[in-house]
Amino acid sequence: MHPLPDPLPACPQTSTCGALDPGAVEHFAKRLEGCAFQLSKVDRVATAHAELDALAAAAKGYVTIQNLDFNRTAQAGVTAGTADRLKNHDYFGFRWNAGDMATTDWYPQGVTGNEDAGQAGRMLLVTWYDHNETALEKGVRVSVVDLRSSPITYRHILLVEPNGNSFGPVLTGGGGSLHAGGMVWFGDYLYVADTGNGFRVFDLSKIIEVKNTDDTERIGVSGGRVDAFGYRYIAGQIARYRMTSDSCNIRFSFAGLDRVSNPPLIVSGEYRVDEPGGRLARWPLSADGWLKELSDGSVRAVDAFVGGQTRMQGGLTRGDEIYISSSSQAGSLGRLYRTKVGQESKITAWVYGAEDLYLEGSTDRIWTAAEHPNARDVVSIPRLGP
Numbered sequence: 001m002h003p004l005p006d007p008l009p010a011c012p013q014t015s016t017c018g019a020l021d022p023g024a025v026e027h028f029a030k031r032l033e034g035c036a037f038q039l040s041k042v043d044r045v046a047t048a049h050a051e052l053d054a055l056a057a058a059a060k061g062y063v064t065i066q067n068l069d070f071n072r073t074a075q076a077g078v079t080a081g082t083a084d085r086l087k088n089h090d091y092f093g094f095r096w097n098a099g100d101m102a103t104t105d106w107y108p109q110g111v112t113g114n115e116d117a118g119q120a121g122r123m124l125l126v127t128w129y130d131h132n133e134t135a136l137e138k139g140v141r142v143s144v145v146d147l148r149s150s151p152i153t154y155r156h157i158l159l160v161e162p163n164g165n166s167f168g169p170v171l172t173g174g175g176g177s178l179h180a181g182g183m184v185w186f187g188d189y190l191y192v193a194d195t196g197n198g199f200r201v202f203d204l205s206k207i208i209e210v211k212n213t214d215d216t217e218r219i220g221v222s223g224g225r226v227d228a229f230g231y232r233y234i235a236g237q238i239a240r241y242r243m244t245s246d247s248c249n250i251r252f253s254f255a256g257l258d259r260v261s262n263p264p265l266i267v268s269g270e271y272r273v274d275e276p277g278g279r280l281a282r283w284p285l286s287a288d289g290w291l292k293e294l295s296d297g298s299v300r301a302v303d304a305f306v307g308g309q310t311r312m313q314g315g316l317t318r319g320d321e322i323y324i325s326s327s328s329q330a331g332s333l334g335r336l337y338r339t340k341v342g343q344e345s346k347i348t349a350w351v352y353g354a355e356d357l358y359l360e361g362s363t364d365r366i367w368t369a370a371e372h373p374n375a376r377d378v379v380s381i382p383r384l385g386p
Contacts, residue, residue, distance in 0.1 A: 004283030004314065007047070015213070017249065019250075020033070020279070022114070024276040024306045025308060025339065026308055026309070027344050027345045028342070028343075028345070029307060029341050030305060030308065031069060031303065031304075031341050032279065032303070033303075034281060034282065034304045035039065035300055035301070036039070036248040037243075037247055037281045037304060037327070038246065038298045038299065038300050039243060039244065039283070039291065039298065039299040040241070040244050040292070040298050040299070041240070041241055041291070041297070042240040042241070042251065043239055044238060044239055044240075045239050047234050048203075048237065048238040049206070049238065050160060051162035051165075051167075051236070052147070052162055052203070052236045052238075054066070054165065054275040055167060055208055055221065055226070055236075056206070057225040058211075058221055058362070059210045060072055060211060062207060062209075063207050063233065064207070065207060065300055067118075068144055068155045068157070068207070068233060070149065070153055070154055071153065072096075072097050072132075072154050072155065072156070073152070074095060074096060074145070074153065074154060074380040075097065076094060077094070078091065078095065079377055080262065081351075082275040082370070082375070082379060085351055085352070086379070088330055089159060089348070090381065090382055091381050092264070092311075092379070092381075093378050094152050094378055095376060095377060096154075099171060099375055100143075101373065103373065104132070105129040105131060106141065107128060107131045107356065108126050108128050109125075109126075109128065109179065109182065109355050109369070109371065110124050110127035110183035110192065110193065110254065110255065110355070110356040111125070111126050111182075111314075111356045111357065111358045111368060112185040112186065112190075112257070112358050113125065113360055115362060116185045116259070117186055117188075118186075118187065123144060123145060123146060124148075124358070124378065125142050125145070125185055125368065126142065127140055127141070127156050127180040127182075127183055128140065129178060129180050130177035133251040137171055137175065137328060138177065138229050139158070139159060139169030139170040139178060140158075140170045140177065140180045140192070141159065141301070142156070142158075142159060142190075143155070143156050144243075146173075146379070154232060157207065157231060157233040157235055158228045158229060158231040158234050159234070159236075160219075160236055161236070166220040166221040167219070167220055167221070168220060169229075170200065172194075176284040178192070179193075180193050181255075181313075182252075182254030182256065182355075182356040183255055184218070184266050186264070186285055186289055187288075188205040188289060189203060189204070190202040191266060192212070193253065194242075194252055195251055195253060198242045199240045199241040199255070199266075199268075199331075200239075200376045201237065201239040201241070202235045202236060202238065203235065203236060207232065207233050207234070208234050208235075208236070209232060210226045210227065210234060211225060211226040211227075212225045213227075213231065213232050213345065214226075214230070215227055216228060217229070228324060228348045243246060244298055248305065249277055250270060250281055252268045252269075252270070253268075253269060253270045253278075253306045254268070254269050254313060254314045254355070254357075255268050255270035255356070256315050256317070256323075256359075257316060257359070258282065258316060258317040258318060259361060260317075261282075261319055263285055263286065264284075264285045265283060265302065265317065266291070267280055267281075267282050267283075267315055267316050267317050268283065268323075269312050270312070271312055271313060273310065274310055275310060276306070276309050277306055278306070278307045278309070279304055279305065280305045280312075281301040282301055282317065282332050286303050287376060305322065305341065307322075308345065309324050309335075311326045312324050312325070313327050313354055313356065314356035314357035314368060315357060318359065320340050320341070321339075321340060321386050322337075322340060323336065323337070323359075324337040325350060325357050326354070327353065327354055327355075332352055333350070333351070333352050334350035334353070335347050335348065335349070336350040336381075339386050343386060346384070346386055350381055352370060352372065352375050353370035353372040353375055353376075354368045355371050356368065359383065360380065363382075365380040365381060366381060367379065367380040
């Protein structure tokens with residue numbers, strides 16, 4: 001384990017936020033002052049739980065994530081392009097069924113698994129955001145994948161936001177579907193990246209089976225019906241973490257977990273296209289599953305980094321080791337970078353359309369879910385150190 005001081009040391013006098021974006025050098029990570037980045041919890045937990053209890057009573061009740069009806073079958077193996085790209089690695093993966101591989105209505109993004117959560121089984125969770133720009137905004141769905149089954153099976157569940165006596169899709173303040181570029185499953189809670197703000201938190205111990213699945217255009221409670229765009233299961237948002245007014249601005253493009261550090265840390269990071277100044281921040285978790293608060297109720301990043309890579313799509317750490325998933329840096333293909341502060345990054349071949357990262361500790365394998373239609377491999381390779 002890599003222990004962090006408890007309590008965290010006091011912050012020095014905060015410098016200007018502009019100083020937190022020093023001249024980045026590609027392929028070299030730099031350490032930053034974590035104190036500049038702060039979140040506060042928008043706490044609706046008690047209210048949201050009461051709303052979810054009422055919704056469960058109006059629907060078919062709660063179901064555990066292990067007991068979902070896994071109704072879709074994955075295709076064994078990966079696409080030819082990924083097999084060729086990873087030919088020098090002991091890769092393992094699968095493809096979605098034909099409809100999910102080809103759809104342009106939904107795009108996969110974030111990935112996490114039961115080992116992040118400390119839960120039984122061998123599961124992956126993958127977020128998809130609604131990409132259909134001409135239809136009703138449906139928000140975010142999550143594929144729950146049972147890796148133990150043969151063949152591999154999975155089920156989509158819809159993430160929702162309870163609002164009094166009903167619920168709606170998970171949207172941004174502008175009314176579009178949340179991008180959900182990364183997520184971490186920790187305990188009962190699913191932390192989903194909210195790009196311009198922080199994290200949304202969903203309770204996976206309160207998954208609801210809805211009543212009606214015959215109408216893909218209806219959502220909420222109305223006229224005795226409980227609909228979720230045709231989805232059978234929903235998981236509800238119970239809280240948010242948003243940047244405080246005095247926090248330096250940082251984007252939450254993806255999220256990963258560091259279970260080696262003590263306490264465990266959520267790693268957030270920001271996507272930038274053509275320059276390597278994207279930053280990562282690490283947020284401490286408490287044993288109860290929530291981010292660790294200071295006496296004033298705020299959550300402070302324990303540290304932060306300039307990633308030193310362009311097009312960062314995913315990231316996680318393992319103590320002082322940093323792993324970054326980047327897209328489109330080798331022609332149309334991705335790269336997986338392994339690095340430490342002050343050390344030039346090492347490069348591993350990675351897949352076309354690579355996104356978020358998940359480290360499955362028991363197998364010591366790093367997973368990603370590729371996003372592009374007909375190239376949507378969900379794939380892992382053994383972790384190599386920096």
